[in-house]
Amino acid sequence: MQTANPIGVFDSGYGGLTVLKEIIHKLPQYDYVYLGDNARAPYGNRSFETVYRYTLECVKWFFDQGSHLVVLACNTASAKALRTIQQNDLPKIDKDKRVLGVIRPTTELIGNYSESKHIGILATSGTVSSSSYVLEIEKFYPGLRVYQQACPMWVPLVENNEYDNHGTDFFVKKYIQQLLGQDEAIDTILLACTHYPLLLEKIKEYSPADMKILAQGEIVAESLAHYLKRHPEVESKCSKDGKREFYTTDSTEDFDNHARIFFGEPVRSKHLNLS
Numbered sequence: 001m002q003t004a005n006p007i008g009v010f011d012s013g014y015g016g017l018t019v020l021k022e023i024i025h026k027l028p029q030y031d032y033v034y035l036g037d038n039a040r041a042p043y044g045n046r047s048f049e050t051v052y053r054y055t056l057e058c059v060k061w062f063f064d065q066g067s068h069l070v071v072l073a074c075n076t077a078s079a080k081a082l083r084t085i086q087q088n089d090l091p092k093i094d095k096d097k098r099v100l101g102v103i104r105p106t107t108e109l110i111g112n113y114s115e116s117k118h119i120g121i122l123a124t125s126g127t128v129s130s131s132s133y134v135l136e137i138e139k140f141y142p143g144l145r146v147y148q149q150a151c152p153m154w155v156p157l158v159e160n161n162e163y164d165n166h167g168t169d170f171f172v173k174k175y176i177q178q179l180l181g182q183d184e185a186i187d188t189i190l191l192a193c194t195h196y197p198l199l200l201e202k203i204k205e206y207s208p209a210d211m212k213i214l215a216q217g218e219i220v221a222e223s224l225a226h227y228l229k230r231h232p233e234v235e236s237k238c239s240k241d242g243k244r245e246f247y248t249t250d251s252t253e254d255f256d257n258h259a260r261i262f263f264g265e266p267v268r269s270k271h272l273n274l275s
């Protein structure tokens, strides 16, 4: 690793690249290191303990690379591991290091998008069963009606490059109908998994034309920019040479092929071996 103190961006696989892309667009001056734990993805159906253990292992790896700040660009890891890492692990590892997630920044703003005040959340089974979105939204927008739908087939479809076939149509239509069947007043759908923007065209196809469909990339990038302004003690520790590095725990060839689609430009990743 050439860069001294890159901002770490983590996901179970490729999804976090949709967030990194927006972060770099907003904050191009910083150095970034991305890690996709593709060998162990998807995280969405795994237990709390497993997601926590995998995520903590990856966070420690970022710290070894010199990162002071790590963004979990993964809702499942944010829902199941972030709080324990922030409260129990960081004080022991290094109290000056920071780990941020994607749920809080999203829930802070979500209520502004809906007119009917009925919103739908599409997420992995892990994120849905954690109820993180329901609980966090309740804090910021107590009157908002929140409906959740787990989409367990979507991450495997995306990780396997199956964006456009009959199977994808079937599962996109199925979960959208199940969500909208819960309440016809839903006017806003949040894609609460960083993989889902890759299915956006299909999701739009099976949603009413006037449905607002939100992805998290821009929201998280905006929130990170505010965070860095409010925390000069963290900002000053992030190096600013505009460097980017990419690591995957699985095949670099697969990663680079996918990353071109998720990230929008060519990527040359390196392999990382985790236990």
Ligand code: DGL
Residues within 6 Å of the ligand: 011, 012, 013, 015, 016, 041, 042, 043, 044, 045, 073, 074, 075, 076, 077, 124, 127, 155, 192, 193, 194, 195
């Ligand atoms: N991108 C991850 C998220 O935002 C996908 C989780 C998974 O691996 O299932 O939840």
